[in-house]
Amino acid sequence: MSYLQIKNVWKTYEESVILEKLNFSIEKGEFCTLIGPSGCGKSTFLRMLLGQDIPSRGSILLEGEPLSSEPGSDRGVVFQKYTLFPHLKALENVMLGLEMEHSPLLGKVFGSTRKRIKEEAMAMLKSVGLEQSAHKYPSELSGGMQQRLSIAQALVKKPKILLLDEPFGALDPGSKADMHVLVRELWKTYGLTVFMVTHDVKEAFELGTRLLVFDKVRNDPHAPNAYGATLVNDIKLDRNKRKYKGETYDTINETTIA
Amino acid sequence: MRLINLNAGRFTPLLKILPFVILALIYWIAADARHALNSEDKLLPTFEAIGDAVKIMVMEPDELTEEPILYTDTIASLSRIAKGLGIATIIGLVFGIVQGTLPLFRALLSPFSAAVSLIPPIAILPILLIIFGLDESAKVALIVIGVAPFLIRDTQQYSMELSEELLIKVQTLGASTWQIIVRVVLPHVMPRLLDALRLSLGAAWLFLITAEAIASSEGLGYRIFLMRRYMEMDVILPYVAWITFLAFLMDWSLAVIIRKVFPWYRKEKK
Numbered sequence: 001m002s003y004l005q006i007k008n009v010w011k012t013y014e015e016s017v018i019l020e021k022l023n024f025s026i027e028k029g030e031f032c033t034l035i036g037p038s039g040c041g042k043s044t045f046l047r048m049l050l051g052q053d054i055p056s057r058g059s060i061l062l063e064g065e066p067l068s069s070e071p072g073s074d075r076g077v078v079f080q081k082y083t084l085f086p087h088l089k090a091l092e093n094v095m096l097g098l099e100m101e102h103s104p105l106l107g108k109v110f111g112s113t114r115k116r117i118k119e120e121a122m123a124m125l126k127s128v129g130l131e132q133s134a135h136k137y138p139s140e141l142s143g144g145m146q147q148r149l150s151i152a153q154a155l156v157k158k159p160k161i162l163l164l165d166e167p168f169g170a171l172d173p174g175s176k177a178d179m180h181v182l183v184r185e186l187w188k189t190y191g192l193t194v195f196m197v198t199h200d201v202k203e204a205f206e207l208g209t210r211l212l213v214f215d216k217v218r219n220d221p222h223a224p225n226a227y228g229a230t231l232v233n234d235i236k237l238d239r240n241k242r243k244y245k246g247e248t249y250d251t252i253n254e255t256t257i258a
Numbered sequence: 259m260r261l262i263n264l265n266a267g268r269f270t271p272l273l274k275i276l277p278f279v280i281l282a283l284i285y286w287i288a289a290d291a292r293h294a295l296n297s298e299d300k301l302l303p304t305f306e307a308i309g310d311a312v313k314i315m316v317m318e319p320d321e322l323t324e325e326p327i328l329y330t331d332t333i334a335s336l337s338r339i340a341k342g343l344g345i346a347t348i349i350g351l352v353f354g355i356v357q358g359t360l361p362l363f364r365a366l367l368s369p370f371s372a373a374v375s376l377i378p379p380i381a382i383l384p385i386l387l388i389i390f391g392l393d394e395s396a397k398v399a400l401i402v403i404g405v406a407p408f409l410i411r412d413t414q415q416y417s418m419e420l421s422e423e424l425l426i427k428v429q430t431l432g433a434s435t436w437q438i439i440v441r442v443v444l445p446h447v448m449p450r451l452l453d454a455l456r457l458s459l460g461a462a463w464l465f466l467i468t469a470e471a472i473a474s475s476e477g478l479g480y481r482i483f484l485m486r487r488y489m490e491m492d493v494i495l496p497y498v499a500w501i502t503f504l505a506f507l508m509d510w511s512l513a514v515i516i517r518k519v520f521p522w523y524r525k526e527k528k
Binding site: 050072087153 | 423
């Protein structure tokens, strides 16, 4: 049985169809990247994975169980920005998820549990390269560092699947390249299952083990909302194929733009 | 050089006190001129006369209370305003967060608290006096009713400012509604609420002095209105200055508290 199954998922808002006939599954440990032209329902699909939205038809199963209809700790997320707690220092931002697990009432722990959690959070900060900035507030960190922190914050909860929503879209090319290295490293070390939405085709090819492309296959000029986007391309990106990256890259670039 | 690029530099402190000095000077000249015409003038007492009056208010015990009147008045007024603002802050915090964070309760309570905030507080002072009599609670209640609705509205607004992404993120960290309120909403709202409280100080003093003028037997507002009957400007003027100073002190201490307790707040706003 597949890890994450998407079974005949449709999403419609009133008259307009956003997504139709989505059928695919993702295996444990895959690094899936999703691209597609804007308005192709990438974000809508991610919202459904998060539990912010539910499919109009069909179902999404994680380890055979339907997803809960609100966000939960089985699915970690990193957005483009705005996801750090400004009143907590970097270390405390990572500790928060663990603290709330241990203290339902205050969401804050003390004593030996705190010490243990602190160590765990510190180790996580180290693995994203932020141990030097543990005692800084998010507003004192650069954009790249903030995204590293956001990843650490999500990973410390050991989510079954990590969702990335254009996480490096606001970064300069230099930090972006650093982040790519980091994310691949983390993916290998922790054996993560990652689902990443991006509009950067190059990034999608470089990072993923599998590339998904959403687009509209049918289009009625008189009723632009009558048909939704669906999965038009599903490419395995294994090591050997990566050598021929250039070739595939061009074809896919055309399909997305077309 | 353009005016917008011109800074006072080392003269800045001087510029800050200049308007105060000018006002005192104008007063001194005017008082002097009036006293030259009529040495019994009560409208603009000289600085000496004010000084003498202040000495009596501060040093000489009152026959009834055996304390100097400025002392009893200040304690009475400060305790009323502290109680009023304290209760209003708690109400603002609780209702503001509940309405801002929980859509169900927002639907239930938001229109109601908006309607309540439109009631002119002074208009219901008679009702408060009927219910609470000339007791302390009428004065405290007026401050609460005058200030709380605004604190509720502001706090609700601050709670709703939290980005959708942040609220999703904290849910993916496994937070319950209560934990979200305690660990995310409350720290976000607290410094902003204290800022809103600073802005409410003017209104709170207004309600306090009104209530004291109408129904009281001590307090800063009571004294000013009592002295009006005898046209004792030498008491009224220092009292007004004292009230202004107290208001300034409250504002300043709140600013210090915000800076010390929430060091991340100013950084975040930058």
